[in-house]
Amino acid sequence: MMHRKINCGGAGFLEATSALVVLTLCLTAGCAGRQYGHLLADNDKDLVGSHAAGAATWNPLVDESVAKLLSRCPPAIQPVGFQMNHEVVSIDPPSDGAHLAGGPATVCFVGIENKSAEEIGDFKDQLFERIDSQINEHGEFRGISHRMVQTALRETRLRPDSLFLPENRQVFASVLGRQGTPVDYLLFATITSGTTDRNKSSQRDYVLTLEMVNLHTGDFLKESAKIRKGYSKSRAGKWWNYGPFDQADG
Template sequence: MTRNRTTFTRTLVAGSLSIAVMAGSGCAGRQYGHILANNDKDMVGSHAAGAATWNPLVDEAVAKLLSRCPPTIQTVGFNTIDGVPGGASPDGVIGSALAAGPATVCFIGIENKSAEEIGDFKDQIYEQIDSQINTAETFRGISRRMVDAALIETRLRPDSLFLPENRHVFAATLGRQGTPVDYLLYATITSGTTDRNKSSQRDYTLTLEMVNLHTGDFTKESAKLRKGYSKTRAGKWWNWGPFDQADG
């Protein structure tokens, strides 16, 4: 009887431990989610930049760019001279969006030159910048679908638009669709990394460059954000002090 009771007790304890382990592991593969309120802080990524990095960079860079009023632009039309589309009319006057109000901005895209793959954040950053440009009184954007279609039709790469001839061909293509262009907008992401033992600091920069389509003059604004990475919690305190922002 005593031996049977001991065996039963051991079996009961082993079963209880197994249940506790399963409960503690949360049933492998299961994931939980919850909706964040507007005043909830963005999650700080533990291995790469995330919402807490990109959102403030976009807000600051766009705000700096929009704070500059666009200079006066000589209006330009999209007629054909000597077989070259997009040439200026004989009196040098071409139909620009500025003639009716806001300057038209063609957002070409985002170039990632950082040490990280930004994944699905690339499209989100594009949409955030594009949306904020369109809310400004001094600028208005062009549909991304129209921009992509014009690049395909002209067989031009975004970086090739820095050549005047290519800019005119590209602008003429959009102009035929009823969308005159005043500025080309480029976004570039860069980073610089400083390593110290098992900790590192990465400086992120988002640069917005707006090019005057007609003159080639450009305006450039950027925003910077520094982020620290550590293998341990103590590493954060050792390198940046105990009163830094919340850990990732």
């Protein structure tokens, strides 16, 4: 019987091996110059950024801080009265909040100031819209058009931080009032961060602070939300710093 020798070291074997290696690299690391996308469902988790804050950081910060702030703001004031000779007589003295009785309070969202260690890029506009939308979804508050706010700032030549002075607030409010938009509250948002480094790992604490100023009294409320995020050069660094049973990260 003749035995046929199979040559496994020829050019065909090398080509097949090379193709398998290239295919494996493409599947694991992605072929150079190519990018793939897919739509996310509402219940899909946000992607966790590997080098900076992203949707998984900013969205919860907005949701928590807005909910905490609006829950503390005083509701619209309804004056108490009694009826005498078919005429309603008020027994409450006029107050700074009495103007809110006719409807929801108007909130002028001035802007977002980034004091963190990161550039937030296109997230700044998205954060603004997310905060503004949640204000308008609340039954006792309604926002003022951002375009009108920017126009009033240009006309008065005022910076957002200068609105903390009473005389500047009145000038700014009068301009919006002439446009048919009375103002009850001014809203300011500030982003800050604090970084802790340890060898090749770091932790960054992100804080979003919202400050609501009553235009008529100058009283203000502040609420904030914080998210801590760890950064490591390797996945093992995360386990070393925070333990192996922490939530999966990106």
